[in-house]
Amino acid sequence: MGMVSEVKLIDENGLRIDGRKFNELRPISIEVGILNRADGSAYIEWGGNKVIAAVYGPREAFPKHTQNPSKAVVNARYNMAAFSVDERKRPGPDRRATEISKIISEALEATIFVEQFPRTAIDVYIEVLQADAGTRIAGLTAASVALADAGIPMRDMIAGCAAGKVDGKVVLDLNKEEDNYGQADVPFALIPRTGEVVLLQMDGNLTRAEFEEAIEMSTKAAMFISNLQREALMTKYSRAEEREETKEEPKNGNSGEDAHE
Amino acid sequence: MDISKKIVLPGEEIDLNGMKQGNGIYHENGKYYAYQLGMLQVYNNYVNLIQLSGKYYPVKNDRVIGKVIDIAPSFWILDIKGPYPGFLHINDTPWKSGSGELSKILGTGDTVFAKVNEITESKQIWLSLKDAGLRKLEGGHIVTVQPTKVSRIIGKAGSMVNMIKEMTNVKIQLGQNGIVWLDGEPDRVLQVIKILKIIEEEAHTSGLTDRVKKILEDMR
Numbered sequence: 001m002g003m004v005s006e007v008k009l010i011d012e013n014g015l016r017i018d019g020r021k022f023n024e025l026r027p028i029s030i031e032v033g034i035l036n037r038a039d040g041s042a043y044i045e046w047g048g049n050k051v052i053a054a055v056y057g058p059r060e061a062f063p064k065h066t067q068n069p070s071k072a073v074v075n076a077r078y079n080m081a082a083f084s085v086d087e088r089k090r091p092g093p094d095r096r097a098t099e100i101s102k103i104i105s106e107a108l109e110a111t112i113f114v115e116q117f118p119r120t121a122i123d124v125y126i127e128v129l130q131a132d133a134g135t136r137i138a139g140l141t142a143a144s145v146a147l148a149d150a151g152i153p154m155r156d157m158i159a160g161c162a163a164g165k166v167d168g169k170v171v172l173d174l175n176k177e178e179d180n181y182g183q184a185d186v187p188f189a190l191i192p193r194t195g196e197v198v199l200l201q202m203d204g205n206l207t208r209a210e211f212e213e214a215i216e217m218s219t220k221a222a223m224f225i226s227n228l229q230r231e232a233l234m235t236k237y238s239r240a241e242e243r244e245e246t247k248e249e250p251k252n253g254n255s256g257e258d259a260h261e
Numbered sequence: 262m263d264i265s266k267k268i269v270l271p272g273e274e275i276d277l278n279g280m281k282q283g284n285g286i287y288h289e290n291g292k293y294y295a296y297q298l299g300m301l302q303v304y305n306n307y308v309n310l311i312q313l314s315g316k317y318y319p320v321k322n323d324r325v326i327g328k329v330i331d332i333a334p335s336f337w338i339l340d341i342k343g344p345y346p347g348f349l350h351i352n353d354t355p356w357k358s359g360s361g362e363l364s365k366i367l368g369t370g371d372t373v374f375a376k377v378n379e380i381t382e383s384k385q386i387w388l389s390l391k392d393a394g395l396r397k398l399e400g401g402h403i404v405t406v407q408p409t410k411v412s413r414i415i416g417k418a419g420s421m422v423n424m425i426k427e428m429t430n431v432k433i434q435l436g437q438n439g440i441v442w443l444d445g446e447p448d449r450v451l452q453v454i455k456i457l458k459i460i461e462e463e464a465h466t467s468g469l470t471d472r473v474k475k476i477l478e479d480m481r
Contacts (some may be wrong), residue, residue, distance in 0.1 A: 040314065
């Protein structure tokens with residue numbers, strides 16, 4: 001950020017280096033339920049980003065002093081694989097990963113009904129396998145799908161997108177080159193149903209007008225991504241609908257009487 | 262519009278059509294929303310949300326299988342694969358404390374088939390062994406299945422589980438929390454485990470009971 005751009009990031013036709021228009025997203029695909037051992041999981045491909053999210057819990061929080069008697073604690077862990085970037089990343093949490101883990105935990109806590117599960121922990125693991133700018137939002141988007149897959153009660157699924165400034169122009173969803181040589185990057189996430197902002201950061205400088213333009217673009221993109229999340233979940237669970245239709249007699253989960261010998 | 266069997270995602274707005282709000286639905290500013298991912302079901306003019314995935318959440322009177330993980334002076338602490346451990350007080354068992362040594366009755370690692378007796382406000386789960394069929398499970402094998410698939414394994418009025426029991430001569434005890442206890446001839450038990458996996462994977466298909474019957478016949 002802030003480096004003088006040697007590369008021309010936007011050409012004379014107004015197209016960006018990967019051929020996108022200023023308000024165009026990279027291709028996104030989401031897959032649900034890819035891990036058997038996790039309570040819920042999701043995989044997202046967002047342009048060059050490849051991210052897995054896994055959810056465990058709610059389960060009893062350990063060590064015991066981390067328990068909160070009035071609500072569940074959300075522990076998100078954002079981790080980048082050593083091979084996820086050009087130059088090998090030294091494994092383990094660093095200053096950046098700690099920060100991202102914290103803001104993702106706080107964003108998720110705003111949408112989960114944490115007060116329903118006192119003394120428990122909900123663990124969210126976000127593993128970045130391949131990074132190409134915008135991994136925190138990709139991770140958060142996958143994490144909220146994984147939470148829904150884990151059957152965790154939520155107000156809504158969080159969706160987000162980043163916008164930024166490249167060659168003096170506000171653009172949506174920066175890629176790696178634009179992130180490295182652009183002038184600003186604004187990751188943003190909201191609760192689509194209520195419009196509440198749950199994550200907002202800014203690296204670089206924008207004027208107020210540019211900032212508002214960026215947020216407007218991101219909000220529109222987040223609503224689109226929210227639909228992708230829903231479609232991904234429906235693809236997995238429409239199979240369950242079939243099951244219910246063919247079942248001889250739908251049974252409620254609490255019909256314990258049948259378990260008698 | 263018929264909203265029964267509709268799959269809803271967390272936070273999705275639900276039009277109750279004048280029916281009453283049941284389980285798994287919350288309201289905010291006069292509108293109703295789904296609490297978690299699940300399927301809607303209409304029962305007695307109530308709209309309920311049935312969970313399709315995820316962890317087991319204890320409900321009063323559920324029959325569960327738990328493993329003793331710790332012993333306190335007057336109760337056992339059991340792992341029931343839920344968000345909270347289960348507590349089993351000596352007064353809720355058919356045994357007398359007498360000597361005061363609980364570990365002589367149930368040691369750590371022992372398994373019991375119990376019912377959820379009470380869930381307190383602070384989410385303490387109290388179990389009980391005082392009902393027909395509830396007991397300590399001795400010997401046998403333990404396998405786990407997805408808690409949401411247990412009702413499919415039971416089948417209509419127990420048709421599926423009874424057929425498996427009859428055809429394999431394996432004793433089966435199903436916990437609502439997705440833990441299954443099996444006892445019988447070792448190869449038979451292995452067959453049942455295989456069958457349980459098939460039911461879990463194909464829970465969404467029709468005519469499953471007949472197909473399982475055919476697989477069991479081939480196994481003989």
